[in-house]
Amino acid sequence: MGDGLDHLAGEIRRDLKRINVPPESWTPDDGSTDYDVVVVGGGQMGLAASFALQRVGLTRHVVIDSAPRDMEGPWVTYARMKTLRSPNHLVGPAQDFPSITFRAYYEARFGDDAWKGFGKIPNEMWQSYLGFFRDALALPVENGARLAAVEQDGADLRLTVERGGEPSIVRTRHLVLATGRDGLGGPNVPSWVPAGDPRFQHSTEDVDFAALSGKIVVVVGNSASAFDNAAEALESGAGEVHMLMRRQSLPVFNRFKSMVNPGFTQGFPDLADEERLAFLNAGFETGIAPPHESVARIAHYQNFFLHTGTTVQAVETRGVAVGLDLGATHLIADKVILGTGFRVDLSARPELAALAGNVRLWGDTDLPAETVGSFERHPYLTGDFALTPRAPNSDWVRRIHAFNIGAMASLGLLSGDIPGVGDGAIRLGRGIAAALFHADRQLHLDGIKAYSEHEIAGDELAAAEQRAAALALQRAS
Numbered sequence: 001m002g003d004g005l006d007h008l009a010g011e012i013r014r015d016l017k018r019i020n021v022p023p024e025s026w027t028p029d030d031g032s033t034d035y036d037v038v039v040v041g042g043g044q045m046g047l048a049a050s051f052a053l054q055r056v057g058l059t060r061h062v063v064i065d066s067a068p069r070d071m072e073g074p075w076v077t078y079a080r081m082k083t084l085r086s087p088n089h090l091v092g093p094a095q096d097f098p099s100i101t102f103r104a105y106y107e108a109r110f111g112d113d114a115w116k117g118f119g120k121i122p123n124e125m126w127q128s129y130l131g132f133f134r135d136a137l138a139l140p141v142e143n144g145a146r147l148a149a150v151e152q153d154g155a156d157l158r159l160t161v162e163r164g165g166e167p168s169i170v171r172t173r174h175l176v177l178a179t180g181r182d183g184l185g186g187p188n189v190p191s192w193v194p195a196g197d198p199r200f201q202h203s204t205e206d207v208d209f210a211a212l213s214g215k216i217v218v219v220v221g222n223s224a225s226a227f228d229n230a231a232e233a234l235e236s237g238a239g240e241v242h243m244l245m246r247r248q249s250l251p252v253f254n255r256f257k258s259m260v261n262p263g264f265t266q267g268f269p270d271l272a273d274e275e276r277l278a279f280l281n282a283g284f285e286t287g288i289a290p291p292h293e294s295v296a297r298i299a300h301y302q303n304f305f306l307h308t309g310t311t312v313q314a315v316e317t318r319g320v321a322v323g324l325d326l327g328a329t330h331l332i333a334d335k336v337i338l339g340t341g342f343r344v345d346l347s348a349r350p351e352l353a354a355l356a357g358n359v360r361l362w363g364d365t366d367l368p369a370e371t372v373g374s375f376e377r378h379p380y381l382t383g384d385f386a387l388t389p390r391a392p393n394s395d396w397v398r399r400i401h402a403f404n405i406g407a408m409a410s411l412g413l414l415s416g417d418i419p420g421v422g423d424g425a426i427r428l429g430r431g432i433a434a435a436l437f438h439a440d441r442q443l444h445l446d447g448i449k450a451y452s453e454h455e456i457a458g459d460e461l462a463a464a465e466q467r468a469a470a471l472a473l474q475r476a477s
Helices: 003-018 044-055 102-110 123-136 224-235 255-259 262-270 273-284 292-298 369-375 392-399 405-411 418-439 441-449 462-476
Strands: 035-040 061-065 141-143 145-153 156-163 166-177 185-187 200-202 216-220 240-244 304-307 314-318 321-325 330-333 335-338 342-344
Touching: 003 102, 003 123, 035 044, 035 418, 044 061, 044 123, 044 141, 044 418, 061 145, 102 123, 145 166, 156 392, 166 392, 166 418, 216 224, 216 330, 224 240, 224 292, 224 335, 255 273, 262 273, 262 405, 262 418, 273 369, 273 405, 342 405, 405 418, 418 441
Parallel strands: 035 061, 035 166, 061 141, 200 335, 216 240, 216 335, 240 304
Antiparallel strands: 145 156, 156 166, 185 342, 314 321, 321 330
């Protein structure tokens, strides 16, 4: 790691030892399950969750991720911005431990003075920091392991986990889906996109930008990822890049930035259902502006064209290119990149098929459809990110926690991005600890009654007791 990081890792371990983290494991283990908790996803959400579980003594847990080591999450795969969107002072997965923050990591590598004037964090550096975070805390992450199925197993959960294509069974009491933006659904692909056509790719896919040199590229959407993919195409020498957006003008501000404060973090989850959606709908009302840095990457290109108020009406195949009918005009393109974000839809995840129909959604509430809006398929969660059952015989889903973007309608900005991940992880860890204690309360009560570790032998004050008896006799006579 280097002398600076080695020193910091030692400091982190000393700090945690001083406050007894992790505390001694306290959950009973009768051999019927492999883990108390399995966390799916080894990116920043999964690592934050793992650390939070450590803090409450739930050390009998594992984090699995299908990606190779240091390739977890989007940062060095499909996140094509140059730097993170978030300011560098946000604490993120470090929760409330100063020595584990990104700033501590950066200063250990480059010195305290280097922090002055340092701007937003490069993607690759954030990925490296997450790797350091994982190692310094000795978090139990297993790469190359993919969740293939989840089913009820009595009061617990039965997972099918694939390693190298070989399935195995893992039994756990709780499951945390720390799966980022696509973990409860997948890429949002418009209905007009021809299935299986390689000329159409979502922004999360592995796009060969070098092959787009001299080509005509269409980017659909005006999200941050749409701008980043347009920039990659332009920087790779694309002949023309056309961006299509439905809005009549480009959004110029991001209302969600006004929600990044402790009041919103702590207070939002306790609001009434209608109030929660009112806040979120207000955030989305005017659209979300792409980051300044993303716009600046492409603003000077003369071969970039922004088409506002535009939707694709139909698609035509024209040899190696495709024709896009935009109503008032047509475009011929060699490549179409979909910067259309993600959708939340449990039925779209094969590994979560057993949950579909058993989980209460925001669309199942009594709120008007216009109030629920785009949150219709988001799961309706409890305060610790647990799914809630749609029917009495589905109570087992309460042991599954959606620590990902699907929690937005229920808990706000606690599990989608860097600003809220630390507070969200603390809430998650404490909630699971409480649930496990409540489930085992009779065992804990029996354990109290059976407790037999002597503080004293009981005869240390025998002489004093005898003196008291003698004194009592003397005074009685």
